[in-house]
Amino acid sequence: MGNTVRLRPPNNQLNRRCLLWWRAWIALVVGPIVAALAALGLLVAPVLVVPAGIAAAVGVAYGVIMPLWWYRVHRWEVTDTAVYTRTGYFWQESRIAPMSRIQTVDTVRGPLQQLLRLATVTVTTASAKGAVRIAGLDADLAADLAAELTQITQATPGDAT
Amino acid sequence: MSELENAERLDRRMITMTAVLTGSIAVVGALVVGSTLISSGTPVALSVLVVLGGMVAVLGLSVGVDYIRWRATTFRLTEERLELRFSFVLNRRRSLARDRIRTVDVTASPVQRLFGIAAVVIGTGQHGESGESEVKLDAVSRERAHQLRHELLRHAVDTESRTADGTIAELDWRWAGYAPLSMLTPALGAAAVGAVANVASWFGDSDDVVGSVVTDLLIAAALFGYITVVVGVLLAGAIGATLLFVEMWWGYRLDREPGGTFHVRRGLLTSRSISLEERRLRGAEIIEPLGVRLARAGRVDAIATGIRDGGQGERTAHKTLLPAAPRAVALRVVSEVLREPDVASALTSLTPHPRAARSRRLRWALTPVVLVFAVLLAIEIAAGDRIAAATGPAFGGLVAAVPWVFAVIAVPVAVLLAIDAFRNLAHGLSGRYLVARRGAVRRSTALLQRTGVIGWTVRQSIFQRRAGLLTLVATTAAGSGAYTIPDVDVAEGIAFADEAVPGLLAEFVERPDEAYAAGLARDRER
Structure with missing residues (x-):
């Protein structure tokens, strides 16, 4: 791959606390299932302990491995002229939105993200399909970034279509 | 309402129209109800009283509501704004900045045409909350409607007029021949036959003579075999598609008007007048469904900002600039609309995919x-x-x-x-436009203004990576929001995207030295 024209990956990785964030999500989804199965197994039908164990094992393995993987493949970069993100490995997607075409900059922090001081920055353009999302930045960094992006886009004339 | 100077009302004939419409419905209803009452033994005098009372109530209510609507609604055109007021019990005021107005569409249904009135929909072409970006004046006189259209779109006059104004295309009745080739034909035919079968089944329950004849016909058709049924469906579909074409495209004309506006006029029963500002145009798309393509024809759609894609049925047809017509005509229309003389030659020298x-x-x-x-x-x-x-x-x-x-x-x-x-997969550049062609059953050739591209999305699945391919998606504010170029060669695709929209990708592109040198050499050749 070294000898063809290609897009280089964006420079920055997400905040490392994203690992915790993703793992908390997985725990929130898998945890109740395991707990329900285990409770039923202990109280009603002992057979259910087996699927509970399997679910727990799969959940733990998934929660340990996948976030590490995601952390490796999610990347972002903001330059003076564009916002650039890359996500995925099997279905890799790179999105580039030029500064001059950005219409809105949103910062969203869910409950888990607030606990972990993380934030998601979404940048939209006039295209219904051109939004660029960076999920899992440090909250302070995200706020600075949003302020900076807003300032740059306000300075750009035109209606960005 | 006196504080609004020059305020106008909607056309008064809307009330007459409502009265006549509800009146005729009420008469039919009265006849049905009246005869039922009398035949069921109600005294004649009482029946007549009930029926007349009902008629007066229905008529009075609808005409009253319409009268209030007419009284309460005023609109006013000032230098800067179009204001619409509704003041009855509650006060509602809508105001559109005139320089934000992007579309003025005039439609008149057969009934409205009978009364000489038309509906005007004025849009700002903004995405987002639907309804908020539109003002509808649903009854103004036909003359006022066209006058409004001219007044509201006049503000663009200062933009340059590079070529002469005039008619770009007019209906050629031979185009009607392409109508049955559309994908719609079998569906229309099936719907027609289905409706017949449905009607037959209504009659089938009773011992009706007509019903049994229809049923017998259907059974006979079944006996004669599926080929008869298929031929019948296709024939019905072809007739339906042709009739639809006649209704939709009767009197079709595409004009370029002073002030940089395209104007499409068409419609037999419902007349439509659709305008599109040239500065909202981001390109054009040639659509060739398989049957139409085999007949060497194609349709032309506009790619423009502010036309909502999908939904709202009728509005989707608003972006069509030319119905299915011979390819040469379609290409001429595209090149005139886009002011790009070399479209035809550019389309023959597109880059194929690996x-x-x-x-x-x-x-x-x-x-x-x-x-x-x-x-x-x-x-x-x-x-x-x-x-x-x-x-x-x-x-x-x-x-x-x-x-x-x-x-x-x-x-x-x-x-x-x-x-x-x-074989249809191809991409290339044609002057100020980027060309993306794809599709077999429905081939689409999109010509997208290069300055209208407001971002790139590059997708690559693991399979594409192994095959050295990637999918380019150009995002834009116009049309469907994104135009896809699937499965291009990695290096060629990135270089193409970089060349098509200079500056957007450049800082993220890695070029090995020799490829870079080759790129420079190619640039020098141009």
Whole structure:
């Protein structure tokens, strides 16, 4: 791959606390299932302990491995002229939105993200399909970034279509 | 309302129209209700009283509501704004900045035309909350409607007029021949036959003579075989599609008007007048459904900001600039609309995609065929004897052949479509426009203004990575929001995206030295 024209990956990785964030999500989804199965197994039908164990094992393995993987493949970069993100490995997607075409900059922090001081920055353009999302930045960094992006886009004339 | 100077009301004839419409419905209703009452033994005088009372109530209510609507609604056109007020019990005020107005569409249904009125929809072409970006004046006189259209779109006059104004295309009745070739034909035919069957089933319940005749006809059709039914469906569909074409495109004309506006006029029963500002135009798309393409014809759609894509039925047709017409006409219209004289030659010298894209298409086309064949074969092996026994001796022998017949028909079709899809894949540049062509059953050639591209999305699945391909998606504010160029060669695709929209990708592109030098050499040649 070294000898063809290609897009280089964006420079920055997400905040490392994203690992915790993703793992908390997985725990929130898998945890109740395991707990329900285990409770039923202990109280009603002992057979259910087996699927509970399997679910727990799969959940733990998934929660340990996948976030590490995601952390490796999610990347972002903001330059003076564009916002650039890359996500995925099997279905890799790179999105580039030029500064001059950005219409809105949103910062969203869910409950888990607030606990972990993380934030998601979404940048939209006039295209219904051109939004660029960076999920899992440090909250302070995200706020600075949003302020900076807003300032740059306000300075750009035109209606960005 | 006196504080609004020059305020106008809607056309008064809207009330007359409502009165006549509800009046005629009320008369029909009265006749039905009245005869039912009388035949069920109600005294005649009482029946007449009830019916007349009902009529007066319905008529009074609808005319009253319309009268209030007419009284309460005023609009006013000032230098800067279009204001619409509704003040009855509550006060509502809408105001549009005139320089934000992007579309003024005039439509008149047959009834409205009878009364000389038309509906005007004024849009700012903004995405987002639907309804907020539009003002509808649903009854103004026909003359005022066209006058409004001119006044509201006049503000663009200061923009340059590079070519002469005038008619770009007019209806040629030979185009009606393409109408039955559309995908719609079988669906329309099936709907028509289905409706007939449905009506027949209504009558089938009673011992009605007409009903039994229709049923008999259907049974006869079934006896004559499926070919008759298929031919009948297609014939009905062809007639339906042609009638639809006549209704939609009667009196079609595409003009370029002073002030940089395109104006489409068409419609037999419902007349439509659709305008599109040139500065909202981001390109054009040539759509060739398979049947139409085989007849060497194509339709032209505008790619413009502010036309909502999908939804709202009728509005989707608003972006069509030219109905299916011979390819030469379509190309001429595209090049005149886009002011790009070399479109035809640019389309013949597009860059094809690598052969790996063909293998992918063949795989996609053949995988479902193989799966269905396997299922059919499995059913045949597992239960073939029983099915054969159940269908009787006449068809028993055919059951074993079903999977093979399927394969013999489906494999060539799938392969042909896949190869066609591959051959249609192409991209290139034509002056100020980026060209993306794809599709087999519905081939689309999008010409997108290069300055209208407001971002790139580059997708690459693990399979594409191994085949050295990637999918480019140009995002834009216009049309469907994104135009896809699937399965281009990695290096060529990135270089193309970089060249098509200078500056956007450049800082993220890695070029090995020799490729960079080759790129420079190619640039020098241009």
